[in-house]
Structure formats: C-alpha cells, structure tokens
Amino acid sequence: MADSVSREEVAVISNTDITSTESENNIINTMVERGTALLRKLEINVAEAEKRTGKNTVNMQETYTVYLIEIRPAETEGGTPAAPDTLWRRYSEFELLRTYLLVTYPYIIIPPLPEKRAEFVWHKLSADNLDPDFVERRRVGLENFLLRVASHPVLSNDKIFFLFLTEEKGWRDAVLETGFQDKADSRLKSLSAMFRVKNPDKRFTALKQYSDELNSVISQLLRIRARVADRLYGVYKVHGNYGRVFSEWSAIEKEMGDGLQSAGHHMDTYAASIDDILEEEEHFADQLKEYLFYTDAVRSVCRKHELIQYELEMAAQDLAQKKQQKEELATGTVRIFSLKGMTSKLFGQESPEQKESRLAALEQSIQEGEETVKEKNTECQEFVRAAWDDIEHFKEQKDKDLREALISYAIMQISMCKKGIQVWSNAKECFSKM
Amino acid sequence: MSISAPRGLASSGQKPITEILHPLSAAEEPLSPGPDVTVSGGRDKEVGLTNGTPVETPSPASASVLFNRLQLDDDLDSDGRDPYADTETHDLFVTVDDPKKHVSTMETYITYRVSTKTTRIEFDLPDYSVRRRYQDFDWLRTKLEDSQPTHLIPPLPEKFVMKGVVDRFSEEFVETRMKALDKFLKRVADHPVLSFNPHLNAFLSAKDLNKRQGLALLSKVGESVKNVAGGYKLRVRPPEFCAMGEYLDTFNQKLGTIDRIAQRILKEQSEYLTELREYGTVYASWAGSEEELQRPLEGVAGCVTTCCGALEDMSENMGQDFLPVLREYILYIESMKNVLRKRDQSQAEYEGRLEAAVLRKQEDRTPIPAEVEKCQDKMECFNADLKADWERWQSNKRQDFKQLLTGMADKNVTHYEKCQAAWESLITLLQDKQTEDKTSCKSLWEIRQ
Numbered sequence: 108m109a110d111s112v113s114r115e116e117v118a119v120i121s122n123t124d125i126t127s128t129e130s131e132n133n134i135i136n137t138m139v140e141r142g143t144a145l146l147r148k149l150e151i152n153v154a155e156a157e158k159r160t161g162k163n164t165v166n167m168q169e170t171y172t173v174y175l176i177e178i179r180p181a182e183t184e185g186g187t188p189a190a191p192d193t194l195w196r197r198y199s200e201f202e203l204l205r206t207y208l209l210v211t212y213p214y215i216i217i218p219p220l221p222e223k224r225a226e227f228v229w230h231k232l233s234a235d236n237l238d239p240d241f242v243e244r245r246r247v248g249l250e251n252f253l254l255r256v257a258s259h260p261v262l263s264n265d266k267i268f269f270l271f272l273t274e275e276k277g278w279r280d281a282v283l284e285t286g287f288q289d290k291a292d293s294r295l296k297s298l299s300a301m302f303r304v305k306n307p308d309k310r311f312t313a314l315k316q317y318s319d320e321l322n323s324v325i326s327q328l329l330r331i332r333a334r335v336a337d338r339l340y341g342v343y344k345v346h347g348n349y350g351r352v353f354s355e356w357s358a359i360e361k362e363m364g365d366g367l368q369s370a371g372h373h374m375d376t377y378a379a380s381i382d383d384i385l386e387e388e389e390h391f392a393d394q395l396k397e398y399l400f401y402t403d404a405v406r407s408v409c410r411k412h413e414l415i416q417y418e419l420e421m422a423a424q425d426l427a428q429k430k431q432q433k434e435e436l437a438t439g440t441v442r443i444f445s446l447k448g449m450t451s452k453l454f455g456q457e458s459p460e461q462k463e464s465r466l467a468a469l470e471q472s473i474q475e476g477e478e479t480v481k482e483k484n485t486e487c488q489e490f491v492r493a494a495w496d497d498i499e500h501f502k503e504q505k506d507k508d509l510r511e512a513l514i515s516y517a518i519m520q521i522s523m524c525k526k527g528i529q530v531w532s533n534a535k536e537c538f539s540k541m
Numbered sequence: 542m543s544i545s546a547p548r549g550l551a552s553s554g555q556k557p558i559t560e561i562l563h564p565l566s567a568a569e570e571p572l573s574p575g576p577d578v579t580v581s582g583g584r585d586k587e588v589g590l591t592n593g594t595p596v597e598t599p600s601p602a603s604a605s606v607l608f609n610r611l612q613l614d615d616d617l618d619s620d621g622r623d624p625y626a627d628t629e630t631h632d633l634f635v636t637v638d639d640p641k642k643h644v645s646t647m648e649t650y651i652t653y654r655v656s657t658k659t660t661r662i663e664f665d666l667p668d669y670s671v672r673r674r675y676q677d678f679d680w681l682r683t684k685l686e687d688s689q690p691t692h693l694i695p696p697l698p699e700k701f702v703m704k705g706v707v708d709r710f711s712e713e714f715v716e717t718r719m720k721a722l723d724k725f726l727k728r729v730a731d732h733p734v735l736s737f738n739p740h741l742n743a744f745l746s747a748k749d750l751n752k753r754q755g756l757a758l759l760s761k762v763g764e765s766v767k768n769v770a771g772g773y774k775l776r777v778r779p780p781e782f783c784a785m786g787e788y789l790d791t792f793n794q795k796l797g798t799i800d801r802i803a804q805r806i807l808k809e810q811s812e813y814l815t816e817l818r819e820y821g822t823v824y825a826s827w828a829g830s831e832e833e834l835q836r837p838l839e840g841v842a843g844c845v846t847t848c849c850g851a852l853e854d855m856s857e858n859m860g861q862d863f864l865p866v867l868r869e870y871i872l873y874i875e876s877m878k879n880v881l882r883k884r885d886q887s888q889a890e891y892e893g894r895l896e897a898a899v900l901r902k903q904e905d906r907t908p909i910p911a912e913v914e915k916c917q918d919k920m921e922c923f924n925a926d927l928k929a930d931w932e933r934w935q936s937n938k939r940q941d942f943k944q945l946l947t948g949m950a951d952k953n954v955t956h957y958e959k960c961q962a963a964w965e966s967l968i969t970l971l972q973d974k975q976t977e978d979k980t981s982c983k984s985l986w987e988i989r990q
Contacts, residue, residue: 146988251985254985254988254989255985255988258983258988317830320830321830324823324826324827324830325827327823328820328823328824328827331816331819331820331823332820334816335813335816335817335820338809338812338813338816338817339813341809341812341813342806342809342810342813345802345805345806345809346806348798348802348805349799349802352795352798352799352802355795356792356795356799359788359791359792359795362939363939363942363943366943370946370950504983504984504985506833506834507983507984507987508984508985508986509834509837510833510834510837510971510984511984511985511986513837513838513840513841513971514968514971514972516841517841517844517964517967517968517971518968520844520960520961520964521961521964521965521968524957524958524960524961524964525957525961527953527954527956527957528954528957528958528961531950531951531953531954531957532950532954534950535947535950535951535954538943538946538947538950539943539947541939541942541943541946
C-alpha cells in the first residue's frame, strides 16, 4: 500500500456545488473530524472542462473533453490559500484508475464514475456527450468520485491514486507497471465464470439480492421520472398559449384589456419556469444514478467472494481426495477407482519400493494441499472481514446520502410549488382587476 | 311622472298556458286588469312583432318605458350583493337544483326542481316549487325569443348529446347541465324586461306545463315572421352595430381558442397524472427492500399520492366549471348575432317600405301610410333595446369572466398550496431522523463541507 504524504496543515474542503437551500437545512456540525489523512491535507476539485482534439490510438482525429483537477494544500489558519497544482485528465484516464482500484482492492466497493453516455433522458434533455449541460454534470460526477476515493479509509492511501492527482505525464506508466492488467484479465474471466458454491455465505447472498433489487428499482424510478418530466414539461408549456390569446383578446376589450394583458404575461412566465425546474431535478437523478452504478460495484465484491469461497471449497475437496488415496494405498483397500489400482490388480501388485515412493509423493502432495487450504481459508476470512467492514460503511453512507437526496428533492418540489403559487396569485390579481 | 307601475297578468298562478293570450290574437285591446303600455308623453304607441301586431306582453318594450321603470325601481330596496346590476329589482329569485331521474315505459329523463321566491304582484303566491325537465326550459326559451325578438335571450346548455359518447345520466353531466339551467333562469329573472314575460311566469308557477297548443301556434308565428321579413335586404348597417358584429366575431374566435387550450391542458394533465401515479408506487415498492430508508421512501410515496389527488381535484373542477361556462358564452354570442340579424331585418323592412311609399307619393301624391311610421318605431325600439341589452351583456360578461378566470387562478394556487404542505411535512419527518444520527460515517454532502 502507498505511503501517505505527511503535511502539517488542517484540511478545509471547498464545495462548489452547495445550494443555499441545502445550507439552510444543514444541521451538520462543521467541527466534526475530517476523516482520512489525505483529505486532512489536501483540497481536491474538478474545476473545469475543456474540449481538445488530438490523434487517438488508431491515429484518427477525435474530439474529447478534458477535466482540470486542482489540488491545494488545505488552508492554514490566517494564511492565504496557495496556488493550486493542476493537471488535466480525460474520462478514459479516470476509467483506467478505477479499473486499477477494482483489481487491487477486490474486497472494497469502489465508488462509481458518472455515466459514460447520457441515459434516462427526457425529450428536451440532450443525449449528446459534448453538450455543455452533460459535460457540467459529468464534471460534478468526477469530482464526487475523487472525493469519495479520497475519503475512503483504505483507498485514500493508495499511491497510484495519489499519483493520479499529482503526476500528469508519468501516471499511465506507473499504473501499467503495477502489473494490474494481468489481474484485470483474470478478474474479468472469473466474473463471467459459472460455478456453484456448496456453502454460500448467507450474508453475501442477501447482499447480492438486495443489490439486484436496488438496481432494478432505481432503474425503474429513473425511467418513470424521465417520463414524468416530459409530461410536466408539456403541461407548463401549453399554458404559454394562454399568454398569446389573452393578449389578442385584450385588444378588443376596453375595461378588461389591461388585466387580461398582464395576466397573459404571467402565463408566459409560468410556461418558461419549467426549464429551470427540470434542470435542477437532473441533480436528483444524478444522485440516484450514482447509487445505481454503486450496485454494480457491490455485485462485483459478492462475486469475488463467491470465487474465493469456491476456490477454498475446491482446495478442500482436492485435499480430501488425496487423503483418501493415501489411506487406501496404506491399507490396501481400494475404495476409489484409480488407474494405478486397476493396473496393479490386472498386472500384479507393485513392489514395496514403488509403493513407498508413491506414498511419499502423496504425503508431499497432502502437505502442499494443507498449506493451500490454510492459505485459501485465511484469504477467505481476510476477505470477508475486510469486505464486511466496507459493506457496513457503505450501507451507512448509502442511507445518509439517499436520505439527503430525498430531502433536497423535497426542497426542490417546495420551491416549484412556491413559484407556482407566486405566478398564479399574480395572475389572479390581474384577473380581479379586469 | 304619470307612469303607472307595470303589471303582469293578474292570476297567473294556476292558469294553464293556453289561456294566456297568444301574441297574434286580439291584438289591439289591452289585457285586463290593464297592463300599461303607454309611454309618458301620451303618445299611443303599439309595440309589436315585425308582422305589425302588437305584442300581448304587458311589460313595456320600449326604451323610454324601460328607463322609467328603472327610475321607479331606485326607490325599492336593492340587494347590493348582486354583481349583475345596481339599479334593477331584486324581487324575483329563482333556483334550479335537486335533479331526479324519472323512468317510464316510453322514456327516461331527468327533472329539476325550480324554486321561486318573489314579492311581485304578478305572482299569486310568494313561493313556488315545480319540477321541470330540459324540454320545458327549451320551450321557455323559444317562447321568450318569439315574444321578445328585440331582446337578447340567454343561452341554454347544448340540447343534443351524442348517445354513446356522453352519458346523459352521469352525475357530472347532470350537474353541469343543472348549473347551466340555473344560470339561464337567473339571467332571465334578472332581466328588467324578460322577467315580466308571462311565459316565464307560467314556467315558474304552473303545476303542469301544457305546451302542445303553444307549439302549434308557434309554427304559425315562425311562418308569418318569415313571410314578412324575407322580402327586404339591408343596405348599410349603422356603425355602432357593425362594431358589435366585429366584436362578436373576434370574441367568438378567442373563446374558441381558449376552449381548445383548456382542453389541451386537461389532456396533458391527465397524462402527467398517470405517470405520476406510477412514480409514487415505485417509491413505495422501494421502501419494501429498505430498513433505515423505509419511512423516508414511504413518505415520498405518500407526498406524490397527495399531489396526484390535488391535481385530480383541480382537473375535475376545470372540466365541470370552466369549460361549460366558456361554451355557454359561445352560445350566447350566437344568440346575440341572431338578434343583430333580426335588427337588420327590421331596419331593412322600414327602409324598404319607406322607399316604396316615397316613390308612390311622388307618383300620385299618396300620403305615406301609417305602417311606415310604425316600422320606423319598431326599428327604433329594436335599436334601443338592443343597445341596452348589449350594455347589460357586456357588463355581465365582464363579471362572468372576471369570476371565471379568478376562479381558475385560485384553483391553481390551492393545488400548489396542497402540494407544498405535503412536501413540507415530509421534510420535518426526514430531518428529525437526521439530528439523531451520530455515526462517524459521512455522506457525500458532509465530505464536501
């Protein structure tokens, strides 16, 4: 594991995303301990996004977006904030980092990246990867990813992660040097392998089931939310037609004219207000999406555990078989069919020297087998311990994050209602003056 | 002023409709106990239909008498709360309610209770309560149109409904129709001239409306009207009536547009409601697989459900109150256009007769016949009535639309208030739990602090 960089400063973490309503409802004590050593020393931002063009691996021109990562030492008391160290990273590099983490810490639920392509869009929302709104939301998602890794008790100590934040040029080589690629390939293979575990761990089974349910329900929720957004958009926009017809009508009226005309303006305002409302709601959708992608990571960990469990079972089974063979060889009884046994029956017993050497080989094999089983057992136990630690942590985090997401969603709804009341009250006043 | 108070028929209480004199019968003699058709100034005028016969209605149809009647009414106690008129009488109150279904071997139909409270002497009793069906209202309206051609008669709700498309006996349809019938009667009862029409009297008080003779005579009237009026064509419509016509055309168009917009909004809201309902159920089902988050998620599901209910209420309201009133005004506009046309006819007839008489005079010195003068009077009365009704109509229209649109805005405000209240109570629920939380685990929001 990496060494953590030691610095003296106390961490202050900037938040570029908080809304006034969120801070209004915040009851968190700001003096609470900051968590990881890394975050105590550094401030991490994904500040900007920029379009670049360049040649890709197959020597073709392509346009892509790069994101600026800013690292600042945490503010000292009374000191001016130092200029940030910055570097540019593109999405594929984030993906590479994440793959590395997945392979290196298979017992950890690795935080997800924001979606590669826009999904669950409602009709006015762009599905274009280069669309500025999409890029902006992705920037936020990438920042969340870095902050989550930086605040993780295990992941924050990783050297490659630190280099990702600090070494623009040499990072890629450093990652490849770790040799994680080989592990990555075998991991992929194991993930897709079909095998059955004889004694599945009930906790992991329950977790996998929960994860699948969560995945399914969040997908459903996101799909329907997009449809709801579409419909609501229609309702608001049709009201804009009132604006025009009231204006035309007011032209033929004497006393009623002014009231109608002003009311018409309010109808236009009402119709226009939906754009901002729905844009804000996308933030809620992004929060849900993060946990949707988290479920894939959870599933990954469960699968890895299954694999380790399976390997342990196989090793134990193998050892049992060998012990059986030794016993038969020693006592002369054949309970298990073996080619050697058959041939010796057919072609005559082997000599005592041959028997001795075979026994010795088996002993050796059994010893190795016992070692393997011990190792696998330890590996399994270690995995379960470490994984379950992280899973408990994840569960708490999920409950908190989603609760806060629901609160901010409720706040958004209240804000929308208030706007509606405002506009219609104004219109009502205009009508009453007709 | 030597004006006597206008009086209607004396004993209209239990009199069958056949006994009421038809407009075409016994034209010249005044009806006992003597409705006063004379105008101040002593000129003996006879006011009548375009076929020359005077109208039998005891109520004065000329503008100046109308004015005088209004002056008289100033002395009476007027109900200041009536938004429609400040100087008109409020001694006749009508209500339509209590729909009931009647099933007979021949047909099934709905009747409504028509209640009347009045201090007018034209009525025998101060209170009446009768049951009427749509046919009866239709009869009344036709009678009013024929006996008061110079006046604008309020519209009735649509007569025909497509069987199979609309359920004539559904609660919403009956309710909507009843409100429109109530409005129709109230408008007639509030009209300074129409409210004295004996047909209205009969409608409100007669135990049994026997309409058959009335209908037979009606067709005769229709023909005679056509025969006489058909011959003349109007050359120039005076500018003030042109302006009315133009206004009506444009207003009609705008109302049609508003109707379409309102319907579209209802459609969009209905589709939105469908999706929103499903949205709520997903949160409820999610709650099932969670522990800590179960109550918050159920809370969200509950909020969404509340919002669905609020939206449903508002949409129902719009369908039942807003759209019918719009449609009613479109019918009103049609009525007004018809009255304008009839006025044109009356002018055309006068001008036609005058031209013919002038030519005859030039030829053989025949003096201009009295009928020509009568035509002129008719036309002038018509113009005056129409102008008065127009002003009335404009004023009522302003009130009606002010009320309608204010109501619409109000419903929207109420809808948002209900939703806001639901979400605010959820936040208190969610935040209460937060204060208890003392784990070291951090949410993303906390990390960002």
